[in-house]
Amino acid sequence: MSNWIPLWVHKLSSPPNFYRFAGVVRPWALGLALLLGAVALYGGLVLAPADYQQGDAYRIIFIHVPCAWMGLFVYGVMAIASFISLVWRIKLAEVVAMESAPIGAAFTFITLVTGSLWGKPMWGTWWTWDARLTSELVLLFLYLGVIGLYHSFEDRRQGARAAAFLAIIGIINVPIVHFSVNWWNTLHQGSTVRILGPSRISGDMLWPLLTMMFATKFYYLASLFGRVRTDLLAMESGKDWVRQIAQGRAAVPEQEARR
Amino acid sequence: MTALSADAPLLLEARALSFYRQDEPVFGPLDFRLHAGEVALVEGDNGSGKTTLLRILAGLLHIDEGSLDWRGQPWRREEHLGDTLFLGHHLGLKADLSARENLTVAAGLYGTRPGHTVDGVLTDIGLAGYEDEPARRLSAGQKKRAALARLLLLPATLWLLDEPYANLDRSGIELVNRLLAEHAAEGGAALVTSHGAVSFLNGEPKRVRMHA
Amino acid sequence: MSHPPLAAACAAMLRRDLTLAWRRRGDIVMPVLYALIVITLFPFALGPEEALLQRIAGGAVLVTMLLAMLLALDAMFRSDIEDGSLEQLMLSPQPLALMLGMKILAHWITTALPLIVIAPLLAGMLHLPTPVMPVLVYALLLATPLLSLLGAVLVALTAGTRRSGMLLALMLLPLCVPVVIFAAGAVAAAQQGLPWLAPIAWLGAALVMALVLAPLACAAALRIALDA
Numbered sequence: 001m002s003n004w005i006p007l008w009v010h011k012l013s014s015p016p017n018f019y020r021f022a023g024v025v026r027p028w029a030l031g032l033a034l035l036l037g038a039v040a041l042y043g044g045l046v047l048a049p050a051d052y053q054q055g056d057a058y059r060i061i062f063i064h065v066p067c068a069w070m071g072l073f074v075y076g077v078m079a080i081a082s083f084i085s086l087v088w089r090i091k092l093a094e095v096v097a098m099e100s101a102p103i104g105a106a107f108t109f110i111t112l113v114t115g116s117l118w119g120k121p122m123w124g125t126w127w128t129w130d131a132r133l134t135s136e137l138v139l140l141f142l143y144l145g146v147i148g149l150y151h152s153f154e155d156r157r158q159g160a161r162a163a164a165f166l167a168i169i170g171i172i173n174v175p176i177v178h179f180s181v182n183w184w185n186t187l188h189q190g191s192t193v194r195i196l197g198p199s200r201i202s203g204d205m206l207w208p209l210l211t212m213m214f215a216t217k218f219y220y221l222a223s224l225f226g227r228v229r230t231d232l233l234a235m236e237s238g239k240d241w242v243r244q245i246a247q248g249r250a251a252v253p254e255q256e257a258r259r
Numbered sequence: 260m261t262a263l264s265a266d267a268p269l270l271l272e273a274r275a276l277s278f279y280r281q282d283e284p285v286f287g288p289l290d291f292r293l294h295a296g297e298v299a300l301v302e303g304d305n306g307s308g309k310t311t312l313l314r315i316l317a318g319l320l321h322i323d324e325g326s327l328d329w330r331g332q333p334w335r336r337e338e339h340l341g342d343t344l345f346l347g348h349h350l351g352l353k354a355d356l357s358a359r360e361n362l363t364v365a366a367g368l369y370g371t372r373p374g375h376t377v378d379g380v381l382t383d384i385g386l387a388g389y390e391d392e393p394a395r396r397l398s399a400g401q402k403k404r405a406a407l408a409r410l411l412l413l414p415a416t417l418w419l420l421d422e423p424y425a426n427l428d429r430s431g432i433e434l435v436n437r438l439l440a441e442h443a444a445e446g447g448a449a450l451v452t453s454h455g456a457v458s459f460l461n462g463e464p465k466r467v468r469m470h471a
Numbered sequence: 472m473s474h475p476p477l478a479a480a481c482a483a484m485l486r487r488d489l490t491l492a493w494r495r496r497g498d499i500v501m502p503v504l505y506a507l508i509v510i511t512l513f514p515f516a517l518g519p520e521e522a523l524l525q526r527i528a529g530g531a532v533l534v535t536m537l538l539a540m541l542l543a544l545d546a547m548f549r550s551d552i553e554d555g556s557l558e559q560l561m562l563s564p565q566p567l568a569l570m571l572g573m574k575i576l577a578h579w580i581t582t583a584l585p586l587i588v589i590a591p592l593l594a595g596m597l598h599l600p601t602p603v604m605p606v607l608v609y610a611l612l613l614a615t616p617l618l619s620l621l622g623a624v625l626v627a628l629t630a631g632t633r634r635s636g637m638l639l640a641l642m643l644l645p646l647c648v649p650v651v652i653f654a655a656g657a658v659a660a661a662q663q664g665l666p667w668l669a670p671i672a673w674l675g676a677a678l679v680m681a682l683v684l685a686p687l688a689c690a691a692a693l694r695i696a697l698d699a
Contacts, residue, residue: 145642152629183670342564351554353556356487431525
């Protein structure tokens with residue numbers, strides 16, 4: 001391990017320490033996610049005014065846009081964790097990368113579904129080969145490739161490392177896809193409907209959007225930590241600290257029975 | 260066989276070498292040393308990690324724990340390449356190529372020992388008359404011999420032989436023993452695994468025991 | 472210890488793979504036949520109307536080529552892993568990336584080149600105008616090596632798994648989207664009488680990048696997938 005990595009990072013990255021840390025953080029993150037999500041939905045669905053062009057249909061952006069952001073954000077986290085796992089062979093980084101993938105895929109999938117629902121009243125069709133939607137679809141395939149590769153290995157750690165490599169190839173690919181899809185769109189004169197002009201968004205609409213963005217971030221944190229904890233237990237099942245936890249759990253009902 | 264002259268240079272030194280698969284220990288901690296001119300028999304039950312050990316030493320698997328020194332320096336794959344020959348369960352022969360073509364490719368990648376040619380080696384190994392036969396049509400023992408021909412042709416200090424005696428007849432076993440003896444006499448070293456230790460080597464070899 | 476010169480090693484690798492492919496020439500014909508069958512199906516599915524077929528000709532030929540190459544891609548390292556010769560290659564004192572580059576070159580020569588040769592025929596079956604043919608061939612000459620290089624990296628990543636052609640397709644799709652866009656874009660532009668040099672140039676630039684990076688990535692991927 002290099003010297004420049006701060007000691008606390010090194011300590012935290014040991015599975016038992018992270019297991020405990022994630023256990024403490026998870027309920028708080030989940031609570032914050034639910035609270036902020038509720039506030040954002042109230043702000044977006046009730047308080048924000050209807051759009052003069054799109055009426056109430058636009059309100060789906062309070063789900064759609066934060067999910068689209070998260071689709072990319074989670075991919076970024078996954079790629080960084082992948083890089084760390086390949087360079088330093090840190091088990092925790094492998095787990096974080098691989099457990100991020102299904103969450104990111106879910107966010108991307110929600111983005112596609114909500115985009116499609118939104119497209120029906122706006123464009124009159126469920127699906128259009130719009131540059132952003134197409135890029136989003138490719139992103140979903142990138143996620144599915146990572147997940148598929150991870151699960152096709154018998155050895156989990158080996159699978160994680162191979163999938164991590166694929167995730168890094170993917171992050172190089174994302175801007176290339178975006179650029180090429182834009183070029184393709186201009187070539188084929190496809191639908192150039194711009195629903196959300198950059199300047200049109202008003203403060204009433206913005207704050208629920210930003211609140212929802214934080215809600216999704218906290219939800220990701222909570223979901224990730226829950227998954228990582230399960231994974232760490234499974235991966236380290238032979239180690240002492242897992243045995244202690246298992247015995248501790250087994251001991252609790254006995255004590256209750258005694259009472 | 261065990262030409263243990265005190266001044267023979269130390270080639271390989273393993274200290275507390277361990278390997279895990281899915282966090283389950285496969286073997287180790289394992290300590291052993293190998294000097295130039297030594298041939299060591301790796302002993303252990305099925306599943307004790309003999310093949311895994313050879314694959315680690317070849318550079319096909321990474322080291323989980325412990326340390327490995329090669330000629331007194333920490334082992335590094337890049338420096339190790341070409342100085343080691345590995346003969347695994349899969350012989351590394353292309354079934355559609357003849358023994359001669361297979362050897363020619365190996366020589367192109369690894370180079371040849373001075374004074375050895377592809378045809379000479381094939382004759383020496385007992386495949387005269389079969390040089391141009393596709394490897395697919397050779398018998399299991401002949402395939403093994405074609406793979407063993409690499410040991411004779413390619414230059415390397417350390418041989419890692421996984422089950423070299425399997426599928427061989429009596430003369431084939433003697434051939435392996437002869438190759439090992441010549442290699443040791445030239446200052447090379449070898450690690451050999453074998454299930455049936457019955458026909459193994461002349462004299463009493465050094466032993467590396469895996470903790471099963 | 473002196474190792475054999477790099478050029479000799481490269482030549483040995485290339486010759487080995489080409490000889491192997493020649494000994495199994497039947498396999499070379501397969502992707503070509505596959506492409507022919509797929510292209511034949513288009514008029515049956517869409518009707519023989521010339522204007523319609525002309526419109527889709529470039530894209531249909533490109534996608535067919537891609538699928539035909541995908542079919543052959545899976546076999547790139549399989550036999551070498553099964554008979555242990557990949558281990559021997561990885562342990563040889565030669566730069567692995569360069570040796571893999573030779574393998575990819577041999578694979579391109581034996582699978583993509585025959586496809587490019589029959590591409591004008593396939594495009595002709597769909598009534599692609601003759602003046603556009605050279606652009607299609609240029610596009611294929613740049614796009615197919617790109618696909619071989621990118622595909623090799625992904626095949627290397629799946630080297631340690633039980634074979635799954637679908638997984639390979641899933642992994643390759645995001646990577647080949649830009650290749651297909653620019654290659655088909657060039658043909659479409661030429662067909663509309665627009666300048667087609669820009670997308671061809673982009674493909675060329677991408678190919679140069681891939682020529683340098685893909686063999687290195689392929690070597691790294693192989694070491695990860697086989698855990699070395």
